[in-house]
Amino acid sequence: MQFTKLHGLGNSYIFVDLFSESLENKSLSELAVAVANPDTGIGSDGLILVGPSEAADVRMRIFNADGSEAMNCGNGVRASAKLAYEKKRVLETSFTVETNGGIVTAFVHPDEQGMVHEVTVDMGKPKLNRQEIPLTAGGPADEQHVNKSVQTSPVDEPFTAVGMGNPHAVIFVDDIAQAPVVEDGPKLECASFFPDRVNVEYIEMITPQEMNFKVWERGSGVTQACGTGACAAVVAAVLNKQASFDEEVTVHLPGGDLHIRWNEMDRHVWMRGPAELICTGAYYL
Ligand SMILES: N[C@@H](CCC[C@H](N)C(=O)O)C(=O)O
Numbered sequence: 001m002q003f004t005k006l007h008g009l010g011n012s013y014i015f016v017d018l019f020s021e022s023l024e025n026k027s028l029s030e031l032a033v034a035v036a037n038p039d040t041g042i043g044s045d046g047l048i049l050v051g052p053s054e055a056a057d058v059r060m061r062i063f064n065a066d067g068s069e070a071m072n073c074g075n076g077v078r079a080s081a082k083l084a085y086e087k088k089r090v091l092e093t094s095f096t097v098e099t100n101g102g103i104v105t106a107f108v109h110p111d112e113q114g115m116v117h118e119v120t121v122d123m124g125k126p127k128l129n130r131q132e133i134p135l136t137a138g139g140p141a142d143e144q145h146v147n148k149s150v151q152t153s154p155v156d157e158p159f160t161a162v163g164m165g166n167p168h169a170v171i172f173v174d175d176i177a178q179a180p181v182v183e184d185g186p187k188l189e190c191a192s193f194f195p196d197r198v199n200v201e202y203i204e205m206i207t208p209q210e211m212n213f214k215v216w217e218r219g220s221g222v223t224q225a226c227g228t229g230a231c232a233a234v235v236a237a238v239l240n241k242q243a244s245f246d247e248e249v250t251v252h253l254p255g256g257d258l259h260i261r262w263n264e265m266d267r268h269v270w271m272r273g274p275a276e277l278i279c280t281g282a283y284y285l
Helices: 030-035 074-086 181-189 227-239
Strands: 002-008 012-018 046-051 058-064 094-099 102-112 117-122 158-161 166-171 199-207 209-219 251-255 256-262 270-272 274-284
Touching: 002 074, 012 074, 012 094, 030 046, 030 058, 046 074, 058 074, 074 102, 074 227, 074 270, 102 274, 158 227, 166 227, 181 199, 181 209, 199 227, 209 227, 227 251, 227 256, 227 270
Parallel strands: 012 046, 058 094, 166 199, 209 251
Antiparallel strands: 002 012, 002 274, 046 058, 094 102, 102 117, 117 270, 158 166, 199 209, 251 256, 256 270
């Protein structure tokens, strides 16, 4: 199997181009676990398949390092867009990407050689009601969960629940260096009131335009960056009146910066950030 390894701010995935490769009759979950393993595989935060779509210009499927399939991946969309454009699977600089969480629109910014190092993505509207996340505790299913505690929670902190195709719980902290990512992240990820599990983000507001960020990703644990998580963090900051609609927020992730804006008029979230090639190779199935 030919693969390409790419990363967005250190959040790395093994990409397989389904325009040219076939993985029919293969267990994609098992393949994700195998390639993600740094000792016996290639080493990554998961597996991403980029291929033809009936609903959009390309389709992206993402599997976490534990083999679970996710609905969306912000860093993965940027890297998929780079791959699709550079391999001429799409010919325009803006195109649609089908994810299991909905269709998003990518805008690549190629340099003079046609290489893409930065991508902007219209990530669409966040889902905010508990039933859409899904979150089954803390209040009525058709209401938002903004900076609220849950009685049966394994962690003390209140959180804000945001769906970016995939589920996120965002927690405000005073000092990002003290955020209990490894201690509490897995507990909240698997709390029974998140029936699909959840990605857990800790954020420290510096100004309304700038925040520090750390993440515990569902199915992959601590990663250097999470694009959907950064989008969810900015949505949570606006909902908690710590940031404003229409104003770009620079999110400092362990792997680098993402630039996120939540538009008031159409409620779409926009993300801008890098996507880089690491290597290509052959993996023996
Ligand atoms: N790293 C990603 C998100 C990957 C999926 C996530 N772990 C989930 O299970 O929802 C990103 O950049 O958004």
